[in-house]
Amino acid sequence: MTRQIVLDTETTGLSAENGDRIIELGCVELLNRKLTGNDLHIYFNPERESHEDALKVHGLTTDFLRDKPKFGTLANDIVEYLRGAELIIHNAAFDVGFLNKEFELAGLAPLRSFVSEVTDTLAMAKSVYPGKRNSLDALCDRFGVDRSNRTFHGAKLDAQLLADVYINLTRGQDALLIDVAADEPQQGAVLIVDLRTFELPVLVAAEHELAAHEEVLVQLDKSSSGRTLFRKIGEMAVA
Template identity: 45%
Template sequence: MSRQIVLDTETTGLDARDHRIIEIGCIEMRGRRFVGEHRWYLNPDRDSDPGALEVHGLTTAFLADKPRFGQIVDDLLALLTGAEIIIHNAPFDVGFLDAELQRLGRSERVASLGRVTDTVPLAKKLHPGQRASLDALCKRYGVDNSHRDLHGALLDARLLAEVYLAMTGGQGALGLAGDVDREGGDTAPARQARALLSAGSGGPLRVIQPTAEELADHQQRIAGIIKKSGKSLWPGELPVEASGPH
């Protein structure tokens, strides 16, 4: 079964030659099913640029007691080795990871660990001329990012995982894009979603049938669409009274 790692980073600035990684977030999937998540906060031994700090909100004080990249590198490489590594704007994150590896005198590079898939050119191919930012893709594919006040590597990896599944196969509801606190926790809905996905990852997806009340609401919504537009894409689902001219 194929293994995929959706990866994102946060950094102290934009230039990998001078700046450092301060957070790495990974969503792990097997056969397009969620199996786990991984996050490392890192001490960069330097301050973030003011512009970068406004984006991620990770202060020098918060990062002061976190491990350095060299302390977690073996765990990270073990996770990435042999996987398809899915990244939004891959040259940025790969450039920073390779720079960190080079500082340690390591011979590994991200491209040598597994196949790197960049979702930016994928999105541009699917939607020519349209914006390909993560926020734009969340809006396009109905992935809820309303809680994304600040960027976070794990949160953005969760959003990207759902967007990627929607772009490549019509599945975009991992339910992982819940709020993430600064110490690595998350909201109850996100934990519940992961528990359900983990419990069901070895078998068929559960199909939940709508209630009579939900069906009635659905038919009412379609009737409202027809009243405004004069047509519907779902004629087979319309109630009899809504199928005539308006």
């Protein structure tokens, strides 16, 4: 059973090494790519003010955070929640850096010592959509993910949006898996479809479709400095 945690943080600023702290942690759990509801959402007292620019992003004031727990008091519980999972994070280096600093201050080992792996959806998106905007907002718009209730950035809300984006971004990886137990997501039963049993029709592209395809390849050539993989594969096939 594959356990994934979609994770996001909000912080007092941009530099953990210069003393900025985590003020919000939001986690959404997926089992076999399905939401379980076993989520984690915590606000923290960072014992310092947020930078003005950061406050404009998350809107979490010092007064609001004053009575919240300090990260160190819950660090062990967070470790146990994350233990063994694959973490799905947008721009992972930022959040991992902050989490590692918080764990270090709490006398604990770094993140990668107790999770199975860390997947960066920003890196994934850049490889799929080179030269395009790949912020979380841009990906939500691209995949039709509703973010109309997002006034400020919030770790839990952003984790929920990212979970939806991740499923859309990786949907092709599971295109041949059909869930036969949709009402029992914990079971994770799947049916593997063998395409060898199908006679697939061959559709020849029309002239206008070929022209549109060539236009897209030209754009990709420009954004990738002539390293378009599709062209290289085509050249190899002809040779």
